[in-house]
Amino acid sequence: MRVFEILDEIIDAVENAKGVPMSSSAIINRPVLLDLLDDLRDAFPGGLEDAREILEQRDDIITSARDEAARxxxxxxxxxxxxxxxxxxxxxxxxxxxxxxxxxxxxxxxxxxxxxxxxxxxxxxxxxxxxxxxxxxxxxxxxxxxxxxxxxxxxxxxxxxxxxxxxxxxxxxxxxxxxxxxxxxxxxxxxxxxxxxxxxxxxxxxxxxxxxxxxxxxxxxxxxxxxxxxxxxxxxxx
Structure with missing residues (x-):
């Protein structure tokens, strides 16, 4: 699956990043990492976006369902x-x-x-x-x-x-x-x-x-x- 491939590339980029002396920080190529993140976002299924919208509308859906049940x-x-x-x-x-x-x-x-x-x-x-x-x-x-x-x-x-x-x-x-x-x-x-x-x-x-x-x-x-x-x-x- 493309999502896992992109995640593996991001992990490799972080692991292979050049470390900063006397620090746990690392120097990462920002454009490359941002491109990977954009690819990761595009790789997620469209259903996740729908699920997110449903979660945001959860209260409205529950209220509507309760009203319908009462009716x-x-x-x-x-x-x-x-x-x-x-x-x-x-x-x-x-x-x-x-x-x-x-x-x-x-x-x-x-x-x-x-x-x-x-x-x-x-x-x-x-x-x-x-x-x-x-x-x-x-x-x-x-x-x-x-x-x-x-x-x-x-x-x-x-x-x-x-x-x-x-x-x-x-x-x-x-x-x-x-x-x-x-x-x-x-x-x-x-x-x-x-x-x-x-x-x-x-x-x-x-x-x-x-x-x-x-x-x-x-x-x-x-x-x-x-x-x-x-x-x-x-x-x-x-």
């Missing part, structure tokens, strides 16, 4: 604050929408539950009324038939009693007819009571199913209120 930091803080505000507003909108949805689902669930309960009560009333009417009709028919049979037996008994020629036979026959009529009447009453009891048992089972359906609807509604929206809707059929 970037402020911009970042403003952007972060904006994002926080937007996120808070989005969260509030989401919460409001969730509340509206929950209220709408709760209202629809309550309406569905009330419709289910009303339908169950209506079906129960209709079934009870039908069973009671049917039981009453059967009971009245059975009683009317039994009363007619008994009355016919009494009439036959009276007719036979009035016949003196067959008095004894008529009395026995009348007693048999009356006994048979009373047995048939008792059987009809028993059959009617058994039928009514069966109808009431079926009605009780139907009411139990309706009650279970209503309870499931209430449990489902309670689960939706406490845990969110549920997919279960009780069947309208019993």
């Amino acid at each position: 970037v930091e402020e911009s970042c803080n403003n952007e972060a604050n904006r994002l926080v505000v937007e996120a808070r507003e989005s969260a509030e909108r989401t919460t409001a929408e969730a509340d509206d949805y929950r209220q709408r689902v709760t209202s629809e669930t309550d309406e569905y539950q009330q419709r289910t309960i009303d339908k169950a009560n209506s079906d129960a009333d209709r079934i009870v009324a039908g069973a009671q009417a049917e039981a009453t009709a059967i009971g009245e028919t059975a009683r009317a038939k039994a009363d007619g049979t008994v009355q016919a037996a009494h009439d036959e008994h009276a007719r036979l009693v009035s016949d003196h020629e067959v008095h004894r036979a008529a009395v026995n026959a009348a007693e048999d007819v009356r006994s048979q009529a009373e047995r048939e009447a008792a059987k009809l009453r028993s059959d009617a009571d058994e039928y009514v009891e069966d109808q009431l048992a079926n009605l009780s089972l139907t009411l139990q199913k309706l009650s279970a359906t209503v309870e499931r609807g209430r449990d489902a509604a309670h689960g939706r209120r406490s845990g969110g929206r549920a997919d279960y809707y009780p069947d309208d059929r019993v």
Whole structure:
């Protein structure tokens, strides 16, 4: 490298300079040494000059960098604050929408539950009324038939009693007819009571199913209120 060559020439010039007697000084050829120094200065890379200028401008560069860093930091803080505000507003909108949805689902669930309960009560009333009417009709028919049979037996008994020629036979026959009529009447009453009891048992089972359906609807509604929206809707059929 030319810089080191020039330095070597300068060192040689100093070492080979003629010494001053009784002194550590030496006589150096000034023009030659100055030429070497000029060559040395020219031999240094241009980047060193740039580095020197940068060192001289160091404070300005540091100040400018700090100002830019402060500006970037402020911009970042403003952007972060904006994002926080937007996120808070989005969260509030989401919460409001969730509340509206929950209220709408709760209202629809309550309406569905009330419709289910009303339908169950209506079906129960209709079934009870039908069973009671049917039981009453059967009971009245059975009683009317039994009363007619008994009355016919009494009439036959009276007719036979009035016949003196067959008095004894008529009395026995009348007693048999009356006994048979009373047995048939008792059987009809028993059959009617058994039928009514069966109808009431079926009605009780139907009411139990309706009650279970209503309870499931209430449990489902309670689960939706406490845990969110549920997919279960009780069947309208019993």
